Amino acid sequence: MTARWVVGHKDGRHRLYENGEVVFEDGRIVFVGHGFAGEVARRLDYGNALIGPGFVDCDALSDLDTTILGYDNQPAWKKGRVWPRSYLAAGPYEMYTRDELAFQKKHAFASLIRNGITTALPIASLFYRAWGETVQEFEDAAEAAAALGLRAYLGPAYRTGNQLVETDGRITTHYDEARGLAELDGAIDFARRHEGQAGGLIRAMLAPDRIETSTAELLRRTAAVSRELDIPVRLHCCQSRIEYDLVLAQHGMSPPEWLESLGFLDERCLLPHGTVVSGSRLIDRSGRDLEIIRDSGASIVHCPLVSGRHGNAIDHFGRYRAMGLNIAMGTDTSPPDMVMNLQTGMILARTMAGNAAAVRSEDYYDAATIGGADALQRPDLGRLQPDARADITVFELDRPHSGQVIDPIQTMMLTGHGRDFSTVVIDGRFVMADRVIPGIDEAADNARAQAQFAGLMARYPERTLGHPPVSEIFSSSYPVERSEATA
Numbered sequence: 001m002t003a004r005w006v007v008g009h010k011d012g013r014h015r016l017y018e019n020g021e022v023v024f025e026d027g028r029i030v031f032v033g034h035g036f037a038g039e040v041a042r043r044l045d046y047g048n049a050l051i052g053p054g055f056v057d058c059d060a061l062s063d064l065d066t067t068i069l070g071y072d073n074q075p076a077w078k079k080g081r082v083w084p085r086s087y088l089a090a091g092p093y094e095m096y097t098r099d100e101l102a103f104q105k106k107h108a109f110a111s112l113i114r115n116g117i118t119t120a121l122p123i124a125s126l127f128y129r130a131w132g133e134t135v136q137e138f139e140d141a142a143e144a145a146a147a148l149g150l151r152a153y154l155g156p157a158y159r160t161g162n163q164l165v166e167t168d169g170r171i172t173t174h175y176d177e178a179r180g181l182a183e184l185d186g187a188i189d190f191a192r193r194h195e196g197q198a199g200g201l202i203r204a205m206l207a208p209d210r211i212e213t214s215t216a217e218l219l220r221r222t223a224a225v226s227r228e229l230d231i232p233v234r235l236h237c238c239q240s241r242i243e244y245d246l247v248l249a250q251h252g253m254s255p256p257e258w259l260e261s262l263g264f265l266d267e268r269c270l271l272p273h274g275t276v277v278s279g280s281r282l283i284d285r286s287g288r289d290l291e292i293i294r295d296s297g298a299s300i301v302h303c304p305l306v307s308g309r310h311g312n313a314i315d316h317f318g319r320y321r322a323m324g325l326n327i328a329m330g331t332d333t334s335p336p337d338m339v340m341n342l343q344t345g346m347i348l349a350r351t352m353a354g355n356a357a358a359v360r361s362e363d364y365y366d367a368a369t370i371g372g373a374d375a376l377q378r379p380d381l382g383r384l385q386p387d388a389r390a391d392i393t394v395f396e397l398d399r400p401h402s403g404q405v406i407d408p409i410q411t412m413m414l415t416g417h418g419r420d421f422s423t424v425v426i427d428g429r430f431v432m433a434d435r436v437i438p439g440i441d442e443a444a445d446n447a448r449a450q451a452q453f454a455g456l457m458a459r460y461p462e463r464t465l466g467h468p469p470v471s472e473i474f475s476s477s478y479p480v481e482r483s484e485a486t487a
Contacts, residue, residue, distance in 0.1 A: 304348050
Protein backbone atom coordinates (compact mmCIF):
# COMPACT_ATOMS: atom_id res chain seq x y z
CA MET A 1 0.00 0.00 0.00
CA THR A 2 1.33 3.44 -0.91
CA ALA A 3 0.01 6.98 -0.45
CA ARG A 4 1.15 10.57 -0.26
CA TRP A 5 1.46 10.17 3.52
CA VAL A 6 2.01 7.19 5.81
CA VAL A 7 1.99 7.24 9.62
CA GLY A 8 4.71 4.79 10.58
CA HIS A 9 6.08 4.03 14.02
CA LYS A 10 9.75 4.01 14.92
CA ASP A 11 11.79 4.43 18.11
CA GLY A 12 8.66 4.58 20.25
CA ARG A 13 6.72 7.27 18.42
CA HIS A 14 4.75 7.93 15.26
CA ARG A 15 6.43 9.56 12.29
CA LEU A 16 5.26 10.66 8.86
CA TYR A 17 6.63 9.15 5.68
CA GLU A 18 5.96 11.30 2.65
CA ASN A 19 5.16 9.10 -0.36
CA GLY A 20 5.50 6.14 1.99
CA GLU A 21 4.91 2.41 1.72
CA VAL A 22 3.28 -0.20 3.97
CA VAL A 23 3.72 -3.91 3.34
CA PHE A 24 1.81 -6.60 5.22
CA GLU A 25 1.52 -10.37 4.99
CA ASP A 26 -0.43 -13.00 6.95
CA GLY A 27 -2.08 -10.34 9.11
CA ARG A 28 1.08 -8.56 10.27
CA ILE A 29 3.11 -5.56 9.15
CA VAL A 30 6.31 -6.45 7.32
CA PHE A 31 7.64 -3.03 6.29
CA VAL A 32 6.90 0.68 6.68
CA GLY A 33 8.95 3.40 5.05
CA HIS A 34 10.53 3.89 1.64
CA GLY A 35 11.98 1.54 -0.96
CA PHE A 36 10.81 -1.95 0.02
CA ALA A 37 13.19 -4.33 -1.71
CA GLY A 38 11.15 -7.53 -1.49
CA GLU A 39 8.48 -9.02 -3.71
CA VAL A 40 4.82 -8.17 -3.18
CA ALA A 41 1.77 -10.00 -4.48
CA ARG A 42 -0.33 -6.86 -4.96
CA ARG A 43 0.31 -3.12 -5.08
CA LEU A 44 -2.33 -0.54 -4.18
CA ASP A 45 -1.71 3.19 -4.48
CA TYR A 46 -4.17 5.47 -2.68
CA GLY A 47 -2.84 8.76 -4.02
CA ASN A 48 -3.47 11.89 -1.96
CA ALA A 49 -4.36 10.07 1.24
CA LEU A 50 -3.06 9.26 4.70
CA ILE A 51 -2.38 5.62 5.52
CA GLY A 52 -2.33 5.13 9.27
CA PRO A 53 -3.03 2.70 12.08
CA GLY A 54 -6.64 1.92 12.96
CA PHE A 55 -8.19 3.75 15.87
CA VAL A 56 -8.67 1.97 19.20
CA ASP A 57 -12.08 2.82 20.69
CA CYS A 58 -12.21 1.85 24.36
CA ASP A 59 -15.83 2.99 24.86
CA ALA A 60 -17.46 2.15 21.55
CA LEU A 61 -21.23 2.43 21.32
CA SER A 62 -22.79 -0.92 20.38
CA ASP A 63 -26.25 0.58 20.54
CA LEU A 64 -28.54 2.72 18.46
CA ASP A 65 -28.05 6.40 19.21
CA THR A 66 -28.80 7.17 22.86
CA THR A 67 -27.27 10.65 23.07
CA ILE A 68 -30.19 12.15 21.15
CA LEU A 69 -32.57 11.04 23.93
CA GLY A 70 -30.99 13.40 26.43
CA TYR A 71 -29.42 16.05 24.22
CA ASP A 72 -32.14 18.71 24.68
CA ASN A 73 -34.28 16.77 27.14
CA GLN A 74 -33.19 17.47 30.71
CA PRO A 75 -32.96 16.79 33.58
CA ALA A 76 -32.29 13.09 33.08
CA TRP A 77 -34.34 11.98 36.08
CA LYS A 78 -37.46 13.61 34.62
CA LYS A 79 -36.92 12.25 31.12
CA GLY A 80 -36.64 8.50 31.56
CA ARG A 81 -32.87 8.31 31.97
CA VAL A 82 -33.27 7.19 35.58
CA TRP A 83 -35.81 4.54 36.51
CA PRO A 84 -38.67 5.73 38.73
CA ARG A 85 -39.44 3.46 41.66
CA SER A 86 -42.81 2.68 40.09
CA TYR A 87 -41.08 1.08 37.08
CA LEU A 88 -38.91 -1.06 39.35
CA ALA A 89 -42.00 -2.17 41.30
CA ALA A 90 -43.83 -3.08 38.09
CA GLY A 91 -40.93 -5.26 36.99
CA PRO A 92 -38.37 -4.00 34.46
CA TYR A 93 -38.29 -5.95 31.22
CA GLU A 94 -36.24 -6.22 28.04
CA MET A 95 -37.46 -3.60 25.58
CA TYR A 96 -35.59 -5.21 22.66
CA THR A 97 -35.94 -8.78 21.41
CA ARG A 98 -32.90 -10.99 20.87
CA ASP A 99 -33.10 -10.35 17.13
CA GLU A 100 -33.25 -6.59 17.71
CA LEU A 101 -30.22 -6.72 20.02
CA ALA A 102 -28.28 -8.76 17.46
CA PHE A 103 -29.11 -6.21 14.76
CA GLN A 104 -28.16 -3.38 17.10
CA LYS A 105 -24.67 -4.84 17.56
CA LYS A 106 -24.08 -5.61 13.89
CA HIS A 107 -25.29 -2.17 12.82
CA ALA A 108 -23.04 -0.46 15.35
CA PHE A 109 -20.00 -2.59 14.50
CA ALA A 110 -20.31 -1.71 10.80
CA SER A 111 -20.46 1.97 11.74
CA LEU A 112 -17.27 1.64 13.76
CA ILE A 113 -15.45 0.23 10.75
CA ARG A 114 -16.75 3.05 8.52
CA ASN A 115 -15.14 5.53 10.91
CA GLY A 116 -11.68 3.98 10.88
CA ILE A 117 -12.05 2.12 14.19
CA THR A 118 -10.36 -1.27 14.05
CA THR A 119 -10.38 -2.24 17.75
CA ALA A 120 -13.51 -1.69 19.84
CA LEU A 121 -14.71 -2.28 23.39
CA PRO A 122 -18.49 -2.05 22.98
CA ILE A 123 -20.91 -0.38 25.38
CA ALA A 124 -24.69 -0.01 25.33
CA SER A 125 -27.31 1.64 27.51
CA LEU A 126 -28.83 -0.40 30.34
CA PHE A 127 -31.75 2.01 30.80
CA TYR A 128 -34.07 -0.14 28.66
CA ARG A 129 -32.84 -3.49 29.93
CA ALA A 130 -34.35 -5.79 32.54
CA TRP A 131 -31.05 -5.43 34.43
CA GLY A 132 -27.67 -6.08 32.81
CA GLU A 133 -26.68 -7.36 29.38
CA THR A 134 -27.05 -11.06 28.64
CA VAL A 135 -24.55 -13.72 27.62
CA GLN A 136 -26.90 -14.68 24.79
CA GLU A 137 -26.70 -11.28 23.12
CA PHE A 138 -22.93 -11.34 23.36
CA GLU A 139 -22.80 -14.72 21.69
CA ASP A 140 -24.53 -12.92 18.80
CA ALA A 141 -22.18 -9.95 19.14
CA ALA A 142 -19.13 -12.20 18.86
CA GLU A 143 -20.59 -13.77 15.74
CA ALA A 144 -21.27 -10.36 14.18
CA ALA A 145 -17.80 -8.99 14.99
CA ALA A 146 -16.10 -12.07 13.56
CA ALA A 147 -18.19 -11.94 10.38
CA LEU A 148 -17.39 -8.25 9.82
CA GLY A 149 -13.73 -8.70 10.76
CA LEU A 150 -13.80 -6.20 13.63
CA ARG A 151 -11.24 -6.62 16.41
CA ALA A 152 -13.40 -6.55 19.53
CA TYR A 153 -13.08 -6.99 23.29
CA LEU A 154 -16.43 -8.37 24.42
CA GLY A 155 -18.22 -9.03 27.69
CA PRO A 156 -21.77 -8.40 28.92
CA ALA A 157 -22.21 -5.45 31.28
CA TYR A 158 -23.39 -6.39 34.77
CA ARG A 159 -24.33 -4.55 37.94
CA THR A 160 -25.50 -5.13 41.49
CA GLY A 161 -27.41 -1.85 41.72
CA ASN A 162 -29.38 0.67 39.75
CA GLN A 163 -30.13 4.35 40.21
CA LEU A 164 -33.73 5.21 41.05
CA VAL A 165 -35.63 8.47 41.24
CA GLU A 166 -38.10 8.73 44.10
CA THR A 167 -41.40 10.57 43.75
CA ASP A 168 -39.89 13.65 45.40
CA GLY A 169 -37.01 13.76 42.88
CA ARG A 170 -34.31 12.29 45.15
CA ILE A 171 -31.81 9.99 43.42
CA THR A 172 -31.20 6.78 45.36
CA THR A 173 -29.79 3.35 44.54
CA HIS A 174 -31.55 -0.01 44.60
CA TYR A 175 -29.34 -3.07 45.09
CA ASP A 176 -29.82 -6.71 44.12
CA GLU A 177 -26.40 -8.16 44.80
CA ALA A 178 -27.36 -11.78 44.21
CA ARG A 179 -28.56 -10.95 40.71
CA GLY A 180 -25.43 -8.95 39.90
CA LEU A 181 -23.09 -11.66 41.16
CA ALA A 182 -24.93 -14.24 39.05
CA GLU A 183 -24.46 -11.99 36.02
CA LEU A 184 -20.75 -11.75 36.87
CA ASP A 185 -20.55 -15.56 36.86
CA GLY A 186 -22.09 -15.57 33.39
CA ALA A 187 -19.64 -12.92 32.20
CA ILE A 188 -16.71 -14.96 33.53
CA ASP A 189 -17.92 -18.06 31.71
CA PHE A 190 -18.29 -16.02 28.51
CA ALA A 191 -14.75 -14.69 28.91
CA ARG A 192 -13.26 -18.15 29.38
CA ARG A 193 -15.02 -19.48 26.27
CA HIS A 194 -14.44 -16.56 23.92
CA GLU A 195 -10.96 -15.27 24.72
CA GLY A 196 -8.90 -15.55 21.52
CA GLN A 197 -11.71 -16.64 19.19
CA ALA A 198 -11.79 -15.86 15.46
CA GLY A 199 -8.03 -16.14 15.15
CA GLY A 200 -7.50 -13.73 18.02
CA LEU A 201 -9.88 -11.02 16.78
CA ILE A 202 -12.33 -11.71 19.61
CA ARG A 203 -10.94 -11.06 23.06
CA ALA A 204 -12.66 -10.95 26.43
CA MET A 205 -13.16 -8.15 28.91
CA LEU A 206 -15.10 -7.65 32.13
CA ALA A 207 -17.58 -4.80 32.16
CA PRO A 208 -19.10 -3.83 35.52
CA ASP A 209 -21.44 -1.05 34.43
CA ARG A 210 -20.77 1.95 36.67
CA ILE A 211 -19.13 2.47 40.01
CA GLU A 212 -22.30 3.76 41.71
CA THR A 213 -24.23 0.64 40.61
CA SER A 214 -21.59 -1.75 41.97
CA THR A 215 -21.16 -3.23 45.42
CA ALA A 216 -17.77 -3.90 46.99
CA GLU A 217 -18.12 -7.66 46.53
CA LEU A 218 -18.84 -7.29 42.83
CA LEU A 219 -15.77 -5.12 42.31
CA ARG A 220 -13.48 -7.33 44.38
CA ARG A 221 -14.50 -10.45 42.46
CA THR A 222 -14.18 -8.62 39.15
CA ALA A 223 -10.65 -7.48 39.95
CA ALA A 224 -9.61 -10.97 41.04
CA VAL A 225 -10.88 -12.58 37.83
CA SER A 226 -9.37 -9.86 35.67
CA ARG A 227 -5.97 -10.67 37.16
CA GLU A 228 -6.49 -14.41 36.96
CA LEU A 229 -7.44 -14.32 33.28
CA ASP A 230 -5.25 -11.29 32.48
CA ILE A 231 -8.06 -9.49 30.69
CA PRO A 232 -9.09 -5.83 30.81
CA VAL A 233 -11.87 -4.51 33.01
CA ARG A 234 -13.79 -1.34 32.21
CA LEU A 235 -15.72 0.60 34.83
CA HIS A 236 -17.41 3.95 34.27
CA CYS A 237 -16.08 6.22 36.98
CA CYS A 238 -15.82 9.94 37.77
CA GLN A 239 -18.33 10.84 35.08
CA SER A 240 -21.10 12.71 36.92
CA ARG A 241 -21.76 14.73 40.04
CA ILE A 242 -24.59 12.36 41.00
CA GLU A 243 -22.20 9.39 40.86
CA TYR A 244 -19.53 11.19 42.86
CA ASP A 245 -22.00 12.27 45.56
CA LEU A 246 -23.59 8.82 45.84
CA VAL A 247 -20.24 7.08 46.31
CA LEU A 248 -19.08 9.70 48.79
CA ALA A 249 -22.31 9.39 50.79
CA GLN A 250 -22.27 5.59 50.83
CA HIS A 251 -18.57 4.96 51.45
CA GLY A 252 -17.14 8.18 52.81
CA MET A 253 -14.62 8.25 50.00
CA SER A 254 -14.39 9.57 46.45
CA PRO A 255 -14.79 7.02 43.64
CA PRO A 256 -11.01 6.60 43.08
CA GLU A 257 -10.38 6.46 46.82
CA TRP A 258 -12.99 3.71 47.21
CA LEU A 259 -11.55 1.72 44.29
CA GLU A 260 -8.08 2.05 45.80
CA SER A 261 -9.36 0.79 49.18
CA LEU A 262 -10.83 -2.29 47.46
CA GLY A 263 -7.60 -3.10 45.64
CA PHE A 264 -9.51 -2.80 42.37
CA LEU A 265 -7.18 -0.59 40.35
CA ASP A 266 -4.28 -1.84 38.23
CA GLU A 267 -2.92 -1.57 34.71
CA ARG A 268 -5.82 -3.65 33.31
CA CYS A 269 -8.40 -1.04 34.34
CA LEU A 270 -10.04 1.35 31.89
CA LEU A 271 -12.02 4.17 33.46
CA PRO A 272 -14.37 6.31 31.36
CA HIS A 273 -14.67 9.39 31.71
CA GLY A 274 -12.51 11.05 34.34
CA THR A 275 -14.27 14.43 34.16
CA VAL A 276 -15.54 14.72 37.76
CA VAL A 277 -12.61 14.47 40.15
CA SER A 278 -11.36 16.17 43.30
CA GLY A 279 -10.24 19.70 42.62
CA SER A 280 -12.25 19.99 39.40
CA ARG A 281 -14.76 22.77 38.76
CA LEU A 282 -17.60 20.42 39.78
CA ILE A 283 -16.09 19.09 43.01
CA ASP A 284 -15.19 21.46 45.81
CA ARG A 285 -13.13 18.85 47.63
CA SER A 286 -9.39 18.37 47.79
CA GLY A 287 -7.97 14.94 47.14
CA ARG A 288 -5.70 12.73 45.06
CA ASP A 289 -8.22 11.27 42.61
CA LEU A 290 -6.10 11.65 39.49
CA GLU A 291 -2.90 10.67 41.29
CA ILE A 292 -4.57 7.47 42.53
CA ILE A 293 -5.56 6.52 38.99
CA ARG A 294 -2.12 7.37 37.62
CA ASP A 295 -0.17 5.52 40.29
CA SER A 296 -2.27 2.37 39.85
CA GLY A 297 -1.41 2.16 36.14
CA ALA A 298 -5.07 2.42 35.14
CA SER A 299 -6.08 4.39 32.04
CA ILE A 300 -8.67 7.12 31.64
CA VAL A 301 -10.90 6.65 28.61
CA HIS A 302 -11.52 10.15 27.30
CA CYS A 303 -14.85 10.70 25.46
CA PRO A 304 -14.82 14.46 24.79
CA LEU A 305 -17.74 14.62 22.38
CA VAL A 306 -20.36 12.99 24.60
CA SER A 307 -18.98 14.75 27.69
CA GLY A 308 -19.03 18.15 25.98
CA ARG A 309 -22.58 17.61 24.77
CA HIS A 310 -23.62 17.29 28.41
CA GLY A 311 -21.60 20.28 29.58
CA ASN A 312 -18.57 18.40 30.97
CA ALA A 313 -14.89 18.33 30.09
CA ILE A 314 -11.71 17.08 31.66
CA ASP A 315 -9.55 19.91 32.97
CA HIS A 316 -7.61 19.36 30.88
CA PHE A 317 -6.05 16.87 28.44
CA GLY A 318 -2.63 18.53 28.49
CA ARG A 319 -2.54 18.60 32.29
CA TYR A 320 -3.59 14.95 32.55
CA ARG A 321 -0.83 13.91 30.15
CA ALA A 322 1.74 16.06 31.96
CA MET A 323 0.80 14.24 35.18
CA GLY A 324 1.72 10.94 33.54
CA LEU A 325 -1.80 9.56 33.09
CA ASN A 326 -2.35 7.21 30.19
CA ILE A 327 -5.27 8.49 28.14
CA ALA A 328 -7.16 6.28 25.72
CA MET A 329 -10.07 7.43 23.58
CA GLY A 330 -13.73 6.43 23.36
CA THR A 331 -16.55 7.62 21.13
CA ASP A 332 -19.51 6.57 23.35
CA THR A 333 -22.07 7.99 20.91
CA SER A 334 -23.48 7.49 17.45
CA PRO A 335 -22.16 7.92 14.87
CA PRO A 336 -18.80 6.84 16.31
CA ASP A 337 -16.84 9.59 14.60
CA MET A 338 -13.44 9.38 16.29
CA VAL A 339 -12.15 12.26 14.19
CA MET A 340 -14.89 14.54 15.53
CA ASN A 341 -14.05 13.35 19.04
CA LEU A 342 -10.41 14.30 18.56
CA GLN A 343 -11.37 17.70 17.14
CA THR A 344 -13.81 18.36 20.00
CA GLY A 345 -11.24 17.22 22.53
CA MET A 346 -8.69 19.67 21.19
CA ILE A 347 -11.17 22.54 21.33
CA LEU A 348 -12.23 21.71 24.88
CA ALA A 349 -8.66 21.24 26.09
CA ARG A 350 -7.54 24.57 24.67
CA THR A 351 -10.63 26.29 26.10
CA MET A 352 -10.20 24.76 29.56
CA ALA A 353 -6.50 25.62 29.58
CA GLY A 354 -7.04 29.08 28.10
CA ASN A 355 -4.07 28.37 25.89
CA ALA A 356 -3.92 27.16 22.29
CA ALA A 357 -0.53 25.59 22.96
CA ALA A 358 -1.95 23.30 25.67
CA VAL A 359 -2.43 20.44 23.23
CA ARG A 360 -1.39 19.63 19.68
CA SER A 361 -2.92 17.49 16.94
CA GLU A 362 -0.48 14.64 17.42
CA ASP A 363 -1.31 14.43 21.14
CA TYR A 364 -4.88 13.43 20.38
CA TYR A 365 -3.92 11.19 17.46
CA ASP A 366 -1.56 9.39 19.83
CA ALA A 367 -4.39 8.89 22.34
CA ALA A 368 -6.65 7.34 19.67
CA THR A 369 -3.95 4.91 18.57
CA ILE A 370 -1.06 4.33 21.00
CA GLY A 371 -3.03 5.35 24.12
CA GLY A 372 -5.76 2.79 23.51
CA ALA A 373 -3.30 0.07 22.57
CA ASP A 374 -1.25 0.72 25.71
CA ALA A 375 -4.41 0.64 27.85
CA LEU A 376 -5.05 -2.85 26.47
CA GLN A 377 -1.37 -3.80 26.89
CA ARG A 378 -1.17 -4.44 23.14
CA PRO A 379 2.11 -3.12 21.69
CA ASP A 380 1.09 -4.83 18.43
CA LEU A 381 -1.85 -2.45 17.93
CA GLY A 382 -2.19 1.29 17.32
CA ARG A 383 1.02 1.60 15.32
CA LEU A 384 2.40 0.59 11.94
CA GLN A 385 5.75 -1.08 12.46
CA PRO A 386 7.19 -4.51 11.64
CA ASP A 387 5.46 -7.34 13.54
CA ALA A 388 2.46 -5.19 14.55
CA ARG A 389 -0.93 -6.46 13.45
CA ALA A 390 -2.01 -5.18 10.05
CA ASP A 391 -4.81 -2.89 11.25
CA ILE A 392 -4.62 -0.12 8.65
CA THR A 393 -6.82 2.77 7.54
CA VAL A 394 -6.83 4.99 4.47
CA PHE A 395 -7.98 8.55 5.10
CA GLU A 396 -8.69 10.56 1.95
CA LEU A 397 -7.32 14.10 1.70
CA ASP A 398 -9.12 14.99 -1.53
CA ARG A 399 -12.62 15.27 -0.09
CA PRO A 400 -14.43 18.54 -1.00
CA HIS A 401 -14.21 19.85 2.56
CA SER A 402 -10.61 18.86 3.20
CA GLY A 403 -8.97 22.18 2.34
CA GLN A 404 -5.25 22.59 1.96
CA VAL A 405 -2.66 20.32 3.52
CA ILE A 406 0.46 21.41 5.34
CA ASP A 407 0.48 18.41 7.63
CA PRO A 408 -2.00 15.52 7.17
CA ILE A 409 -2.67 15.00 10.90
CA GLN A 410 -3.36 18.70 11.40
CA THR A 411 -5.70 18.67 8.38
CA MET A 412 -7.55 15.67 9.85
CA MET A 413 -7.97 17.53 13.14
CA LEU A 414 -9.12 20.72 11.45
CA THR A 415 -11.42 19.64 8.61
CA GLY A 416 -11.68 15.85 8.64
CA HIS A 417 -14.72 13.62 9.15
CA GLY A 418 -14.92 10.02 10.28
CA ARG A 419 -16.47 9.13 6.95
CA ASP A 420 -13.34 10.29 5.10
CA PHE A 421 -11.95 6.78 5.62
CA SER A 422 -12.28 4.90 2.34
CA THR A 423 -10.50 1.65 3.15
CA VAL A 424 -10.02 -0.31 6.37
CA VAL A 425 -7.84 -3.37 6.85
CA ILE A 426 -8.03 -5.43 10.06
CA ASP A 427 -5.56 -8.24 10.69
CA GLY A 428 -4.65 -8.14 7.01
CA ARG A 429 -8.26 -8.47 5.79
CA PHE A 430 -9.90 -5.71 3.74
CA VAL A 431 -13.07 -5.21 5.78
CA MET A 432 -14.04 -2.05 3.88
CA ALA A 433 -12.94 -0.95 0.41
CA ASP A 434 -14.14 2.19 -1.38
CA ARG A 435 -16.52 2.73 1.60
CA VAL A 436 -18.27 -0.59 0.98
CA ILE A 437 -18.48 -3.23 3.71
CA PRO A 438 -19.23 -6.66 2.21
CA GLY A 439 -22.67 -7.95 3.11
CA ILE A 440 -23.92 -4.63 4.53
CA ASP A 441 -26.77 -2.63 2.98
CA GLU A 442 -26.25 0.69 4.74
CA ALA A 443 -29.48 2.35 3.59
CA ALA A 444 -31.65 -0.63 4.57
CA ASP A 445 -29.91 -0.94 7.94
CA ASN A 446 -30.40 2.76 8.67
CA ALA A 447 -34.12 2.45 7.95
CA ARG A 448 -34.40 -0.58 10.24
CA ALA A 449 -32.46 1.21 12.97
CA GLN A 450 -34.85 4.18 12.86
CA ALA A 451 -37.92 1.94 13.07
CA GLN A 452 -36.42 -0.04 15.96
CA PHE A 453 -35.49 3.17 17.77
CA ALA A 454 -39.01 4.55 17.34
CA GLY A 455 -40.39 1.45 19.01
CA LEU A 456 -38.08 2.01 21.97
CA MET A 457 -39.13 5.66 22.31
CA ALA A 458 -42.80 4.65 22.37
CA ARG A 459 -42.12 2.69 25.57
CA TYR A 460 -40.35 5.53 27.34
CA PRO A 461 -43.34 6.66 29.43
CA GLU A 462 -43.28 3.31 31.26
CA ARG A 463 -39.92 4.10 32.79
CA THR A 464 -40.26 7.86 33.24
CA LEU A 465 -41.20 9.56 36.51
CA GLY A 466 -44.93 10.24 36.51
CA HIS A 467 -45.31 8.35 33.19
CA PRO A 468 -45.95 11.43 31.01
CA PRO A 469 -46.71 10.98 27.29
CA VAL A 470 -43.86 10.80 24.80
CA SER A 471 -44.64 14.33 23.62
CA GLU A 472 -43.75 15.67 27.08
CA ILE A 473 -40.60 13.59 27.47
CA PHE A 474 -39.02 14.54 24.15
CA SER A 475 -39.28 18.21 23.28
CA SER A 476 -39.46 19.66 19.80
CA SER A 477 -37.07 22.37 18.62
CA TYR A 478 -39.99 24.24 16.96
CA PRO A 479 -43.76 23.77 16.80
CA VAL A 480 -44.62 20.89 14.47
CA GLU A 481 -47.43 21.09 11.94
CA ARG A 482 -48.41 17.79 10.35
CA SER A 483 -50.52 17.11 7.29
CA GLU A 484 -53.69 15.10 7.61
CA ALA A 485 -51.91 12.15 6.00
CA THR A 486 -49.28 11.99 8.76
CA ALA A 487 -51.37 13.21 11.71
